[in-house]
Amino acid sequence: MPRSFSLQEVAQHNSPSSCWVVIANKVYDVTDFLPDHPGGAKIILKYAGRDATTAYEPIHAPDTIDKNLPHEKHLGELDSAGARQIQKEQESRKKTQDELRVEAAQAAKPPLSRILNLGDLEDVARKVLSYKALAYYSSAADDETTHTENIRAFSRYFFNPRVLRPIGHCDPSTTILGFKSSIPVFVSGSALARLGHPLGEANITRGAGRTSIIQMVSSNASLSAAQIAEARLSPAQPLFFQLYKHRDLEVAEQRVREVEALGYNAIWLTVDAPVPGNRERDIRAPFVLQDQERETEAAKTAGERPKQPEDAAEEEENVNLLGTAGALISHADINMSWTETIPWLRRVTKLPIVIKGIQCVEDAVLAAEAGVEGILLSNHGVHDHSSLPSIDVLYKLRKQRPDVFDKLEVYIDGGVRRGTGQFIALPGRRATANDVLKALCLGAKAVGLGRPFLYAHSAYGEEGVVKAVQILERELITGMRLLGATNVNELVPEMVCGRALDIIEQVNWQPLISKL
Structure with missing residues (x-):
């Protein structure tokens, strides 16, 4: 006992x-x-x-x-x-000011029937999420330039629609690594779903199962890999696993074998976050919450000892510069390589391997040469301060090395908020909506969404996830019909032009540089 x-x-x-x-x-x-x-x-x-x-x-x-x-x-x-x-x-226990705010927001949120797009879901989530959860979900590195550009970059691409084509029957379904998906969208790996809802990743798993899309599960999920596998609607529901390789080979191998035994269907090796990014909004969250409570307890703190100069050194020593996000990957292997890591993973598992986090054409070529089944063009959305947006990397890959698309499946994530190429308003700025169809035309097999599913699940749980997929499916069918395409195979590069990027690439910059 x-x-x-x-x-x-x-x-x-x-x-x-x-x-x-x-x-x-x-x-x-x-x-x-x-x-x-x-x-x-x-x-x-x-x-x-x-x-x-x-x-x-x-x-x-x-x-x-x-x-x-x-x-x-x-x-x-x-x-x-x-x-x-x-x-x-x-x-x-007395509730904090943030908890009281969240309770009021939950009571005032609109019914799900009034939600028209992913931006609406995000708006609700931003109100009902705790400050800590929102700081983690929404933050990005340094000045958050890359995160903003991930959203804005899609506005540099324009459609060349075809007309007078029969579009009565439109099928947006596809396959990802051979597994069927109702739309060319998957849930990109995102950690700590329980910060937004007590049922955590299981909400996303069940929502994905009900709508026949595929979920990529993070190594840093707030439920165990086994619990998420158990949440599937059936053993046949596919799940992918996003692997942050542990620096201890034995621990890393045990993790891969565990998820393989649980019935996961592919390993997505994460390579775009070898070290924590400087997510200052996430790091500041504890300070903000402390200040909120101090303001409400001003009377109690009035008699405290005034701060002394020597206090500064102690406070600096106690600041956690990792934040919620940084702590999650502190054991990641920072010495991964093309020559060692991919062959190691091939020895450990027979599952398909996708490299998550390719950020340039050169590495896409190396991935094809390494013989992996797919690549995810991604800058992690949060870790790199000035990485090229994924849609721009996709465009460059299509122009410079179109042969890569014949050797493996190419996916992108980062900043996608709509299926169609329209505008949405995001909190704090006017951002162009990211367009799944533009990525598909340029050769992407499917597009990953991370934060939008976290927001949907945080706002409305499992039903929010289902609603998000339904919104995307409606937008995709509308967009495909307007392009003159009735299935994903008819979405071809000729349907998209990258006017702004073409102009930049055609300019001879050398005379200008020589004058600097």
């Missing part, structure tokens, strides 16, 4: 030399794990000797402790008195 502990016993272990925490009424000794915690020791020590459930669960899969903490450090259960006390404290 496991031993039970009182809250008083746990509270005695509240230091770096002896650190215990309670998670879901189970007691763990995490002292030895402090130096290895991806988010740093500080966040664990904040809950040393206390219950850490509410902080832990939204950003960790349930099997995380089992995988990272030796069995002997699983000390036992919290006694019934302690469990009751924690429950009572949670029920009587």
Whole structure:
């Protein structure tokens, strides 16, 4: 029988030399794990000797402790008195200003029937998400130039529609790595769905299953790979796995074999995030929340000791510059290579391999030479400050090396918000809508959407995911008919021109450069 502990016993272990925490009424000794915690020791020590459930669960899969903490450090259960006390404290806890704001937004959100496009879903999500969740979902590196350009770049491309073609029957379905998809769109890997909704990635899995699209599951999902596989509507529902390769080869191999045994259908090796990006909005989130509470408790803080000059050094030392996002990939392998990593992965699995994160024509060619089944043109949307938008990389690849499209399947993600080439208003700016059809015309087999599905699921759960797919399907059929295409095979490069990019490439810049 496991031993039970009182809250008083746990509270005695509240230091770096002896650190215990309670998670879901189970007691763990995490002292030895402090130096290895991806988010740093500080966040664990904040809950040393206390219950850490509410902080832990939204950003960790349930099997995380089992995988990272030796069995002997699983000390036992919290006694019934302690469990009751924690429950009572949670029920009587004063809600924060952010929690009160979220509750009001949930009560005021419009019915799903009034949602007309993905921008509407995002607008609702931005109101009902916690500040921390929104900071993570919406942030990007540095000045967020790449994220903005990912959205704006599609406006540089224009259609050459064909007319007087029979378009009564229009079929937007396709295959991705041989698996059927109702539309040429898939869920791109995105972490921590439970930050937006307590059911997490399972909402997206069930929504994808109901609408017959395919979900790519992140290594950093807030549910375990097994839980997500169990959420499928049937064992035949395809799932792809986005692999952040661990620097420990044994750990990395175990992860691949685990998802293969669970019935995942492909490995998407992530190469565009070897190190954390500088996502300042994500990093600032704890400061903003602290300031909110200080403002509401001004009377209580009025008598605090004024800050002294020596406090600055201590505060600087305690700042977590990784943020929520950076901590997720702190164990990633930063020494991956074409000569070592791809052959290793081929030895480990028989599943199809897609390289996620190709950002230039040269690497697309190397991927084709490596014999992988596909590439995802992506700049991760958040990590690189000035990477070329994926649609521009696709355009350059089509012009410079069209042979690559015959050797593997090409996908893109980053910034897509509509199926058709129209304008939408996003919070804080007027951004051109990204166009799935433009990518398909240029040779992409399918397009990945990450944030839009996080927003849809955060706003309306599983039904929001279904609604997002229905919106995309309607827009795609409309757009295909206006182009004169009745299936995805009729979407060809001649239907798109990249006027602005062509002009830039045709200019002889050397005389101008020589005058600088």
